[in-house]
Every structure is written in C-alpha cells, then in structure tokens.
Amino acid sequence: MAKDELNTFKLVGTRPDRPDGLDKVTGRARYGADFSLPGMLHAAVVRSPHAHAKIVKIDASKALALDGVKAVVTRADLPTGLTGDEWDLQENTLAGEKALYDGHAVAAVAATSKLLAEEAARLIEVEYEVLPHVIHVDDAMAEGAPVIREGAADPTVPEGLHPNVVKYMEFGRGDVEAGFAEADLVMEKSYKTEATHQGYIEPHACVGQMGSDNKGEMWVCTQGQWFIRKMSAAVLGIEASQLRVTPSEIGGGFGGKTTIFMEPLSLALSKKAGGRPVKIVMTRSEVLRATGPTASASMDVKIGMKTDGTITGARAEFRMQGGAFPGAPVDMALYCAFAGYKLENVQHIGYDVLANRPKCAAYRAPGSPMGAFAVESLVDEMCRELKLDPIEVRIKNGVQTGDRASYGPKFGSIGLKEVLEAVKDHPNLQAELGPNQGRGFAVGYWFNHNGETSVSMAIGEDGTAQVSVGTPDIGGSRASVSLMVAETLGIPYEDVRVNVVETGALGVNEPTHGSRATFATGKAAVEATQGAIKEMCRRAAAEWGIDEEAVEWADGAAQPAGPNAGKFPPMTIKEIAAKMGSTGGPISGHHESVPDGVGASFGAHVVDLEVDPETGRVTILRYLVVQDAGRAIHPSYVEGQYQGGAVQGIGWALNEEYVYDDKGRLANSVFLDYRVPVASDLPMIDTVIVEVPNPGHPFGVRGVGETGITPPLPAIANAIHDAVGVRMTHLPINPPKLLAALKAK
Amino acid sequence: MTKVHVQTKINGDAVEFLADPRETLLDCLRDHVGLTGSKEGCGTGDCGACSVELDGTLVCSCLVLGVEANGKTVDTIEGMATGNDLHPLQRKFIEHAALQCGFCTPGILVAAKKLLEVNPDPTEEETRYWLAGNLCRCTGYDKIIRAVMDAAAEMRQEVA
Numbered sequence A: 001m002a003k004d005e006l007n008t009f010k011l012v013g014t015r016p017d018r019p020d021g022l023d024k025v026t027g028r029a030r031y032g033a034d035f036s037l038p039g040m041l042h043a044a045v046v047r048s049p050h051a052h053a054k055i056v057k058i059d060a061s062k063a064l065a066l067d068g069v070k071a072v073v074t075r076a077d078l079p080t081g082l083t084g085d086e087w088d089l090q091e092n093t094l095a096g097e098k099a100l101y102d103g104h105a106v107a108a109v110a111a112t113s114k115l116l117a118e119e120a121a122r123l124i125e126v127e128y129e130v131l132p133h134v135i136h137v138d139d140a141m142a143e144g145a146p147v148i149r150e151g152a153a154d155p156t157v158p159e160g161l162h163p164n165v166v167k168y169m170e171f172g173r174g175d176v177e178a179g180f181a182e183a184d185l186v187m188e189k190s191y192k193t194e195a196t197h198q199g200y201i202e203p204h205a206c207v208g209q210m211g212s213d214n215k216g217e218m219w220v221c222t223q224g225q226w227f228i229r230k231m232s233a234a235v236l237g238i239e240a241s242q243l244r245v246t247p248s249e250i251g252g253g254f255g256g257k258t259t260i261f262m263e264p265l266s267l268a269l270s271k272k273a274g275g276r277p278v279k280i281v282m283t284r285s286e287v288l289r290a291t292g293p294t295a296s297a298s299m300d301v302k303i304g305m306k307t308d309g310t311i312t313g314a315r316a317e318f319r320m321q322g323g324a325f326p327g328a329p330v331d332m333a334l335y336c337a338f339a340g341y342k343l344e345n346v347q348h349i350g351y352d353v354l355a356n357r358p359k360c361a362a363y364r365a366p367g368s369p370m371g372a373f374a375v376e377s378l379v380d381e382m383c384r385e386l387k388l389d390p391i392e393v394r395i396k397n398g399v400q401t402g403d404r405a406s407y408g409p410k411f412g413s414i415g416l417k418e419v420l421e422a423v424k425d426h427p428n429l430q431a432e433l434g435p436n437q438g439r440g441f442a443v444g445y446w447f448n449h450n451g452e453t454s455v456s457m458a459i460g461e462d463g464t465a466q467v468s469v470g471t472p473d474i475g476g477s478r479a480s481v482s483l484m485v486a487e488t489l490g491i492p493y494e495d496v497r498v499n500v501v502e503t504g505a506l507g508v509n510e511p512t513h514g515s516r517a518t519f520a521t522g523k524a525a526v527e528a529t530q531g532a533i534k535e536m537c538r539r540a541a542a543e544w545g546i547d548e549e550a551v552e553w554a555d556g557a558a559q560p561a562g563p564n565a566g567k568f569p570p571m572t573i574k575e576i577a578a579k580m581g582s583t584g585g586p587i588s589g590h591h592e593s594v595p596d597g598v599g600a601s602f603g604a605h606v607v608d609l610e611v612d613p614e615t616g617r618v619t620i621l622r623y624l625v626v627q628d629a630g631r632a633i634h635p636s637y638v639e640g641q642y643q644g645g646a647v648q649g650i651g652w653a654l655n656e657e658y659v660y661d662d663k664g665r666l667a668n669s670v671f672l673d674y675r676v677p678v679a680s681d682l683p684m685i686d687t688v689i690v691e692v693p694n695p696g697h698p699f700g701v702r703g704v705g706e707t708g709i710t711p712p713l714p715a716i717a718n719a720i721h722d723a724v725g726v727r728m729t730h731l732p733i734n735p736p737k738l739l740a741a742l743k744a745k
Numbered sequence B: 001m002t003k004v005h006v007q008t009k010i011n012g013d014a015v016e017f018l019a020d021p022r023e024t025l026l027d028c029l030r031d032h033v034g035l036t037g038s039k040e041g042c043g044t045g046d047c048g049a050c051s052v053e054l055d056g057t058l059v060c061s062c063l064v065l066g067v068e069a070n071g072k073t074v075d076t077i078e079g080m081a082t083g084n085d086l087h088p089l090q091r092k093f094i095e096h097a098a099l100q101c102g103f104c105t106p107g108i109l110v111a112a113k114k115l116l117e118v119n120p121d122p123t124e125e126e127t128r129y130w131l132a133g134n135l136c137r138c139t140g141y142d143k144i145i146r147a148v149m150d151a152a153a154e155m156r157q158e159v160a
C-alpha cells in the first residue's frame, strides 16, 4: 500500500525544516563543552594505567601544593554503604580498593585552568599493586581466571561456575531435541563479536556546581537528565530533588549517554572547592577507555531445518562480558536472537560475565546485533546448504501479528511480512553482480520502549503552543513532536515550539533511549494537547452558553458539534488564547504516564559488496534498508535513523573493535586507530520506509532508532560468503582476517 | 607559562587574545574568544569537527597552536553566513536533514565550503573523499553528500 493512500494527515508525514536547524548550522547550538560560568574551575581525572590493580596509596599532596589547585577527590570522599547498581555506579565513578580496568578513574582534581588541572593530575601519585587480569569472555569464565569481584554473582548462577559469571539465564519452550530430530538438516556453529564503542563525536562534558548545603546544579550533555540526577545523587549520597540538571544539546549518544561517568565528580569537586562551578570535558581517549562501550560476545547457535525451510528447533547459548560490572545485554541478545521466527521448540541460555574492561553501556538495540550476527549467519548458511531463497525462508518462518514471540509474549501488530515483501520488490535485488561480488541479506529486530514520560504544553497568548519535553533531541525529535502537536491542534508547524527542559520543570522522564522519544514523548504530547483542547472547547462552550460536550475541535478552532449544538462561527485558537486571561486563566495540558502500546520494529537489509582477493578489503557497493516505522512522522529523520544505524552496523562488521595489549590496556584509544566508517568508505544508503501503523500510538509510531544497527553484521558476513565462499564467524571482518581466511580456503 | 599576545582577524573582525603557548587554536577560539561553534571531537586531527580556515587554508584547529594564528586570518563556522543570509550549504543541510545531533555539522560545513571553492562541480566520489576526514556518527553520510552536491549545483546556477 502506498503511504499516501493511508495518510490523511496535513502535517504528519511531511518534511519541514527542523526547528533547531538554524542554531545547528551556524555554530550557535550549545553542546556540553560549550557551557561556562563565571568563576568556573576545570577538572582532570587520574585514571588507572593497569587493567587490574590494587590501589595501595593515593598521594595528592604535590598536586594540592600547586597554586591554583582547589580540590582533589578520591573514593574516600564519597559515602559508603551503597549496594547493587548504585554501588556499581559509584565504583565506576571512582575506583575503591582496586582499579578494575585500564582507564578506571582513581582521583579527580579541580584547578583554575584546564592546563593546570592536567598538570596537577600528573602530580597525583598512585601506588598500585598490579593483579592478573582477564579480557575475553571465554577466558574470564574458565577455571583459574583471575576473580574480578568475589560475591558479585546473583542467585541465578548455578553452583560450580566461575565467580566472574554474575548472571545466568535459561528459558524457552517446547522440546528442542525433538525439534532437531524432526529436521532434515541440523547445523551448529560458534560466533564471536568484539566490543565496539558508540562513537558519538561529542565527548562527555558537564559543568557541576554544589554548595555545602548539598544543593546542586549541573549542565551536561546527556540523553536523560533525570537519570543523571538520580545516579549522581545516589553516588554522592544527596537527595535527587536537590539537584537540578539541565541538558545541553547533545552530540550523539546511541545509548552511551544514558548513564553517568565523570558527572558526579564535578559536583564533588565543586563542593570541596567552596561551591565554585567545575567543568569536566573528557578527551577522546578517555571516552574510549572509560565510557561506553558495548559487550563482546561468544555464541553458539544450533538450528534444525526441514528441506522446505521450516525451522523445527533452535538453540542459542550466549556468553557476554560487559566489563568489570554486571550488565552485559545477554538477556536482550537472547530475546532478539530468534524474534523473527515462529518457533515451537526453542531454548536460550545466557551468561553475563565480568572482565577487566570498562563498564558497558547501552549501544543502539543493546544485544540485538550480536544475536542477529550468530542466528542470521547460520540461517543463511543453512539456506545455502538446502538451496533455498533466504528471503522466502524468512517469510515462511516469519512471525506475524498475534504470534507468540520466541522469548515469550504475544506480538501485537508487527510488520515483518510487509518488510520482507518490500525487500523482494526492490530494484537493488536485480542488480548484476561481478566477480568477487556478493549479496547478503539479514533481518533485525528491536522491541522499542515506552518508559516514564511527563510532558506539559501551554497555549501562548497569541494562540501558538509551547511544549515542554524531557527527552533531549538527538536526531530531530523537536521536529517530530512539533508535527504531532501541530497536527492535533490544527495549527501551522511553525506555531509550535518544543523545548527540552531541565529536571525542575517536569516530572520524571526516562532518557531519549529505546527508540522512545517520538513514540512516548510524542504520545504524551498528543495527550497533553488533547487536555488543552478540552479546556479550549470548554471556554468556547461557556461563551456560547452551550454544553461542553456540544463543542468539538477541528481545524484549529472550537466548533459546534453538529447542527443541534447551535449555530456559532468557529472560535479559533487565536481568539480563545487572546482572551484566556479573562475567561479562566492560562490554558495548558499535561500528561504523565508510562505510555502503553509500544510497537516493535522489524527491519531487513540487503548489502552488495566486493572483496579484494589480494588485500581482503571489503567495499560496500549498494546498501538497502527496509524497516517498519509504523508511521514516519518526519520521513527524512526516519531515513536518517535507518542510514545511521546501518553505517554503525557496517563499522561493527568490518572494522571497529576494542584491541587490548598483553597487559590489558586498550591499544586503540584514538579515532585514528579506532576507525569508524568515513564518507569515502560508503555508497548512498537506500531506504524504504514500510508503514504498518502501531495501533498503540495516536499516529501509529513504532520507534525507528535501533533496529537498523542489527542486520548489517550478519548481512555483511552473508554477502562475503556469497562473494568469495568463506564463512566469517568472528567480527570484525577486517582485511587481515579476511585475507587469512581466503588463504586458508 | 607566560601568555603570548596574539593578534588575529577572525571572521573579518580584529581580535586579540592571550594564549598559553601550549593551547591549541581550537582552545583559544572556544575558551578565549568565545567562539564555541568549532567543536572538539578528538583533539588529534582525526574527526574534523574543529575545521577552520587559517589564512584560507583548511586546517584542524586542534592541530594548530593558538600562537600560530598571530598575524593571520581565521574563518570559522560563525562567519559562514552573511548576516542573516545563510550560505547555500547551511540552507541545504537543513533542507536535506543532513544533520541529526549536529555536532559534526560546523566542521563539515567549513570543509565543504572549501571544497566548493576549489571544485565547484565535485562528483559524489570527490565529495566523499574530500570529507573523509570529517567524522559523522549519526547520518551515515548519505544526506550530507546529497546536501553538499545540491548546494554545489545551486551555486553553479547562481554563477551562470
């Protein structure tokens, strides 16, 4: 169905300029590091050069003796007695007894200039006793591996496993062994993916100010100001509501800016320095060593398939390390692994394992890309073996609305089938392939998320609308929320202004994460707008002397609802707003909830690539993203999410990885060595927006941010197999690795 | 360290500042002159977010010392528009949704402006290679390349 046949909206689905565009093309937009205050100090952080080491002594006397050095904080300055996640956050903010990874913060210092703070940091003497370390997940759970933290395991972990295994899960349904027995072909393979970083171009930055009364303020680049507030307050032992957090413009996050790293240090230093504001800006190397990254994974998958392509049984066992703290997204990886398939017999086993690496943070569809790499690679191989069309096999086994998901719940409305049909129709599939060229295909999935949401909106005296939202705008959400509010009110897009506000201005909001901003904030904004509309109808009814129920809202005006209501000319929003002061006061609407009706999103990618047999270098020739958006509110930014996600996935598949030396130190902590895709690596990224509206959202939105990073990992491995006949099971597929595989063929 | 008096012309205005000899031009622009439009994404010359023109040459301002700007002209993103008239590139970036977070945008615009001065009719490949030193993590570059080429086409028409 063409989108235009469905879309009867005036504004939703159009592509106006984004409201913050002018600020962002002129350099005016204020990001994290752009904020300064009078009297501000600058801070630097002392970080462990060891992967695992006991901290014997910290001596800051030389640093403090420097003129202009105002404060030093170490773990001894933070409260004790925290437990669980809060202890983890505190321990990651500043190491306690041990440094747990290369780059782990050990102390912080504030001084009158950045250069002075850096000099002072070099003068802080830390005595370490180096301990054995472990980096890779399989090594970390093997017998004899160094124990990172005794007693960190939760009760799910069975007896007898290494103490580094901190969480264990097992779930599924049916009888997988019976499923495999029914199959004509059973294949089992192991796969590995390496840790990658979100790679936002803006390093973390904040300015924090806190007095001896424990009242504080912070200006920070974050995906979620309330998360920063709650976490910083917990780490410092202060009350959340005494801390006011204002988000700056944000230079990318991809999940990596949903948590705290050095932010509480700015407050702790400020308090020690008599309440002077303290600015902390991370270097790129600090970003790579101590923030993000994602987990690395080691995975076994076994699938049984009949000759007609029917999958009869599937089993996944995933092991992931997410750094020195619990929280690798192994659960999500398992939930997503078989999400596209309708399965009677399926089993999942997962291990969350500690290693001497930075604490992993969410990265776009956390877990899903790894799971997809393993499962979609194996399904592709089996399709080849059985000479079946991989797209038809996905259609045959594909889940549809109402089916039970591999991970348990029943799917609401989903559009996997529509996505797969759209792939089949795309001209890219007809393109001729030459020698050493191949085509790969894979499916990806993300649940999407709702989360705590609070929005308020107010009608201005001139009949325009201002909307206060709590989700920072990373990729055009001001535009999409403006479109939805303007559509609901029946006023021009330009008459709405969406403001991203600080923690004091609204109830709690979860961050811009889980692809939730346009879904959850959008839904709440529409609800809030409906509240204001109701009030405007009430004002019109009062003036007309008719029943409130006899007034309806259409085309930006209150109107009598039907002929029985009486004959009155429409009362426009401008007229109502102009006299609201004398008809009952300000008109506003607000909405607070955890919006229900989340719509999951499936996507499918097709990549054409060429392998250079002499160097092992892979060149992407064509790339197609097809994904169900539910409804594209602003299609350009939906396409942008598809394209950006795909390219991050391409980087993960071909180049990006955390490389450690034999001492457990990160060997590639600059962009020159941690190489993300650049413009000359890529072709245009073709997109098709499929719209199977989500009935749980007033305009049908599903959320589009995350699914797109998932399919590239397997699609590229599948295309390489198609091109040169080798099956790469360990990402990234960089030139040396692929060349070695070609030579071994 | 004793500070050095630096005299420059920034976006057409005479500007003086005191620089610690260790500070980069990017530090000076952002911290001493108050021009925070140029961004630091890496500080090592790898991301292009700090791109400016120094005496007409496109440079990473994180790789230039502030004191080196003495007696030179510096052109930054803040000087790209003429008053309220945006440069065609700036307009096309908004129109094509060529930015998501916008953090790479100032550097990419400055670099792309130079490209179009050097080569008013770049191919897609030439555009991609020219901008290969400017990282964008959000967009996948597709819309950026389209915006640059569209701006180039418009500017060629204006000249013709």
Ligand code: FES
Pocket: B039, B040, B041, B042, B043, B044, B045, B046, B047, B048, B049, B050, B051, B060, B061, B062, B063
């Ligand atoms: S900040 Fe200068 S190139 Fe990245």
Ligand code: FES
Pocket: A201, A251, A252, B098, B099, B100, B101, B102, B103, B104, B105, B135, B136, B137, B138, B139
């Ligand atoms: S738009 Fe975010 S880095 Fe380019």
